Amino acid sequence: MDKRQAETAEKQMVEGAAEAKFVTRGVHVFYGEKEAIKGVDLTIYNNEVTALIGPSGCGKSTYLRCLNRMNDTVESARVTGSILLDGTDIYDKKVDVVQLRARVGMVFQKPNPFPKSIYENVAYGPKIHGLASKKADVDAIVETSLKKAGLWNEVSDRLDTQGTALSGGQQQRLCIARAIAVSPEVILMDEPCSALDPIATARVEELIDELRENYAIVIVTHSMQQAARVSQKTAFFHLGDIVEHGQTEQIFTNPREERTRDYITGRFG
């Protein structure tokens, strides 16, 4: 994609509406000598779901993990370029990574509740960030978070059972509740439905659509149908670069690039 094209795509996205939440320019990620991401420019907007699609190993998860600096935990990883969250570079030395992760929550591929009670799972984040100290306040946060995650009705009478005792789909919604309990602004989801059955997947997708009202959501997915169903914007990654990005509808109905067309029609990847 040449520069002119990128600009038009960008313009088109801006016209789409909302204010930009994340603006990333020229993001490179290196694992040792290997360049995993080769200069990604992407803007993520408030109140929208942005889907990152592409074949395995194309760098979409790596890019996602740059947005809350989860890559910091990988010793050999090095990130260059600018990633601005509300205009502030999150890789700036002055930015506290703990606070950043409270603002940018994350839901992982495999449901990973803590092996503690449902209540503890949700209350943990607010407690360590000091969002609530009194029992009643924590209770309220737990309740609203579980309600937002659509899990309250199923678990309200057994908050002290182990989070790991829930079904896979419930566990993933518990993880979403845990992420929103610290009132983040952005939620990153790394293939959140890949370990779930179709019914649980539908339930989580519904939830993503509801959450869009209050958060900017970035979702990595292998399922083109899922991207088409839940997202407003889509970015297609290939070999560490963005091949094409824009309105989801346009990407799936009228892709500009040959490679995008091949991928979404299932000819490679």
Next chain:
Amino acid sequence: MTDASTAKAYFQSEAAAKLVRKRYAAERRFRFYGMAMIAVAMFFLAVLFYTIISGGIMGFQTTSIKVPVPLTAESLGVEQGATPEQLRDIGGFKLTKIARNALYTQLGIADAEKPLKSQADKLLSNGIDTQLREILQNDPAIVGSTVDVWLLAHGAVDPFVKGQIDRNLPEDQRLLNNQQLAWVDRLEKDGRLELQFNSGLFTNGASADPELAGVAVALIGSLFIMILVVAAALPIGVGAAVYLEEFAPRNRFTDLVEVNINNLAAVPSIVFGILGLAIFINFMHLPRSAPIVGGLVLSLMTLPTVIIATRAALGAVPPSIKEAALGVGASKMQAVFHHILPLAMPGILTGLIIGLARALGETAPLIMIGMVAAVFEVPSSPFDPATALPVQIYMWAGMPERGFVALTSAAIIILLVFLLTMNATAVVLRKRFERRW
């Protein structure tokens, strides 16, 4: 013919059937080896337990002789109504004489028969003065009356009563001569000589007389040492492992540290004893023979085990848990201490059990730091001289008197019970930490 039909024909052939039979036979053979090995192991375990228990059970009993002892104020050299303090100060010689006289009367030995009297003296333990003194102190009011006292028999009498020495040996090869044996038989027939529970085993310290020797000093010494090992090795070991596993940068230096920790786990324990002697005693001037030094030395020895087990346990916690914690904005330290460490706790405790069990059974380094001394006083703090159970067993095993054979086995039983109690505690703790996910 297609490949599929060739394969089908092959699977129906005799050759294939033979292969299947061979496979089953191999599996049966392996099962048999397994069961045979378990049976052999069980047999030897049974032999071991039989030897220790049958030998040790005697150590829990000791021979006593019941004699009416006249505790007159005159013979004691005190006034009627003496205080416990005054009774405490009565000379041991006086008390021994009172007890011996009581025995002479019991055996009907006339006052003039000196050789017979000295032979009768050998039936009673050297500790009878202490025994009488305790009785007097516990109840000062008995001064002036005659009381039946179970006096400890001499260590030479004990093996005959227990049937451990053949009484048909020639007289000059026995510790008891014919006259003494006759007395023993007579007392036994009168119900004045019997095997009683050896409470001294748990309350006495070192002694050259088997009937007076006990494991109290060693038991308390071992207890102090174990407490010190848990208090020192667990926090330091877990801290070191957490740092190395989760925080330390991976470079050549940390690799070197890691290799050295693994090597330390294989260093002969006596080397730790020399280290303890050089550092804790010669350099830091901590008291010799004290559990504080023993505990520190064995902590050093246990550390590598705890560190290695902790690192393995930390590594076995699924990384998704750490990601989950970091994902909601926990700091690295919070992620480790709130989530990873509790999940690693069962593995850490397993490592601790292995380390403690090894430390409890260790003799060589304790000998290096002087815990092999004969200590009579039960230690009241880790800074007092003491020994440890395995050292006590080692010392008793080298004693010439017949009575120490049973005592050695008894001490081994006590050591095993100590070990099992300790392990059971750790297992219960581990169960409480075990969670599924």
